[in-house]
Amino acid sequence: MNIPFKHLGLFVALSSVGVPVSAQEGPFSAGSEARSWNLAWEEPARFEATVVDLLCEVAGDCGNACTDGRQVGLLRSLDGVLTYPNKNNQGIFTGAAVDLAPFCGELVEVDGLLIEDEYVGATNVYLVQMIRRVGEDDWTTADGWTDAWAEAFPEAAAQEGRWYRNDPRILALIEADGYLGTGETWQEAWEATR
Known part of the structure; x- marks a missing residue:
């Protein structure tokens, strides 16, 4: 096939339509079994972290830390970076607080997708799919939001x-x-x- 150079970019773009985006391999990808969501800039990421109350961690508002309605974050053990788990394993794009709140203050291992891109300003955005306490064998799927909503x-x-x-x-x-x-x-x- 002889394609003029000026049309090469268009050819490449059109030839990739319908091809799923493959996840990038990042610094926390080792051992991850996270399922791809085909999101831009996603990387499989498995790491240990302490589940923290975000308002307490960031602003010092700790009076009612880890109570209902408070957002939680993941303070990574390896590098001390605060990671924001803004999604759980459900396709409805609900947050992950319901799934992580029972672990608040504890050291856990999580597996999911990390989104990092300086250009769009995505920094330490995490989609948690699985969670377990450090030292435990069994994972819990982070999909409790709809059950908690139905109960409420x-x-x-x-x-x-x-x-x-x-x-x-x-x-x-x-x-x-x-x-x-x-x-x-x-x-x-x-x-x-x-």
Whole structure:
């Protein structure tokens, strides 16, 4: 195939359409069994860390550390870097706090995907898939969010449809501020287009 040089970039781009992105091998990739999500800049990453309350760790607000509703982080043992576990192993892109909170203050081993890219500003973003206490053999899959939500909101969970269409907290915000928080005018206009 003879492709003019000026069209080579377009050819390469089009020829790779549909080809899954392969994960990069990073400094924490050894031993990782994390499943790829085909996200840009993802690397499999398995490491030991202490589960910490983020507000306590960053701002010194430790009065109610590790209580319900607080975000948790992973303070890596190897280098002391605070890593933000912003996703669990579920496809619904919920956070990982529900899965990590029972381990708050403990040394754990996690396996998942680390996203690092200076250009886009992604630093130490972690998608935890598996977790276990250091020294234990059995892993726990980090997929507890929907079960915890269903337990907290059984009436909403019993309804048909996606969870966020039934979540009373979301419905209350929409009722108070309209869709996207823009007020009734936008909500009425949006509803008219449905």
